[in-house]
Amino acid sequence: MTLFAVNGEGDAAYSAGSFYCEMVGRHGRPADHTQPIRTRLNGFPTSELVTRAGSAERELYNLGITFTLYSGATTTDRVLPFDLIPRVLSPQEWQTIETGVAQRVRALNLFLHDIYHDQHILNDGTVPRELVVGNPTFRPEMVGVDLPHMAYVNICGTDIVRDDRGDFVVLEDNCRTPSGVSYVIENRHMMLRAFPELTEDIRLRPVSNYGVVLKEAMLNMAPAGASDPQVVLLSPGSFNSAYFEHVFLAREMGVPLVEGRDLFVDEDDHVYMRTTAGAKQVDVIYRRLNDDFLDPEAFRPDSMLGVPGLMRSYRKGKVSLANGVGTGAADDKAVYAYVPRIIKYYLDQEPILPNVQTNICREADAMRFTMDHLEELVVKPVAEAGGYGITVGPVASREEIDACRDSLKADPANYISQPLVQLSVCPTLIGHQIEPRHVDLRPFAVTSDETWVLPGGLTRVALPKGSYVVNSSQGGGSKDTWVLA
Secondary structure: OEOOOEOOEOOEOOOOOOOOEOOOEEOOEEOHHHHHHHHHHOOOOHHHHHHHHHHHHHHHHHOOOEEEEEEOOEEEEEEOOEEEEEEEEOHHHHHHHHHHHHHHHHHHHHHHHHHOOOOHHHHOOOOOHHHHHOOOOOOHHHOOOOOHHHOOOOEEEEEEEEOOOOOEEEEEEEOOOOOOHHHHHHHHHHHHHHOHHHHOOOOEOOOOOHHHHHHHHHHHOOOOOOOOOOEEEEOOOOOOOOHHHHHHHHHHHOOOEEOHHHEEEOOOOOEEEEEOOEEEEEOEEEEOOOHHHOOOOOOOOOOOOOOOOHHHHHHOOOOEEEOOOOOHHHHOHHHHOOHHHHHHHHHOOOOOOOEOOOEEOOOHHHHHHHHHOHHHEEEEEOOOOOOOOOEEHHHOOHHHHHHHHHHHHHOHHHEEEEEOOOOOEEEEEEOOEEEEEEEEEEOEEEEOOOEEEOOOOEEEEEOOOOOOOOOHHHOEEEEEEEEEO
């Protein structure tokens, strides 16, 4: 018995059950583009995969490719589990994802420019005003501020899943400080080192040029008059869970990695970086710091991570920030429900990538429906990230359902609910067996005057059996994502 059936025939050890599988497809909709890869995988005994997976994990740890997991007062550095069996996308599938992501980013940037200027979409009632201006991520300080190319969301991570029909749908848009792109690139490097036979003679779209494209976009965002723009990456510091990525991206772009204490704003409202050769003016800041901590003069006065006076410089156009301040107003999970209308409003187009049906619990009818169907729905807090606070009704315990019900009653406006999408699966090495595990995809889009989408993205995999939560903070891992050329 082979691992995968050959040409759709014969017995196979691996079965995806009723789920759509990224490697084999499903009855009536086979994944023909993966046939050469399946054939090669059939040539490897599982014991060989286990040996190579162990070597890859040790190499990841030795290279410091980790994330920080916070639990109460303790912190732990962990390797993001890496699975050797790739997730493979055909050129046609990628074209749908690429054009769909670019469409969403364009519409969201137009939305952000509008809500911080004329607010046509709010005045027209297409999006409820209170949903936007009453949102804590809406920044009144940004009203009337013009940004280069009207690009607020310079780096976007769009979370996409495939449903049981094999169609792609969007779960959420990450418009603030999306993370994970470093694993996309390192996963590819690891795959080429650990499994060269699998990639031989298979033409893949490259991912290693991300740093070059990102640097060019940052330079393109520089304030007018900056003849030789200086770009820096602003990090909260080594205790941040994504600090490895901050170091990685600064190196890939060839720019200084700084913390708030390394920068200052002078009396003319220009930003400078302290260096051993003296102060050097900074023109563009790729910030991996949330709005609240950016500037203690403008936001949280107790922030020790930001730069006093930074918003003053930013509002006067003397420094550019990526992503723009106030982008959270576009990726709130309640605003997400209106993105198809936002696309239609600004672009006069139907969304290429549809949303999951979403119930906004601040609305009475949606709240009643959610309360009546808690055991069937996924309930999410609108402002949380990392998989925290989610209740997956179909697999939740009675205690979890009751706690969710109490939270909904206490603050309905803080929640949305959605039907449970039967996420596609991908064959994954679990112990000494190949088993199906649910996956999602986070493509990364870089925008200045135009949008470029990194071919592939971060495929996250829910490693616990039966789990739909792919986040690394909740026990998820990752795979290399191949886009066939």
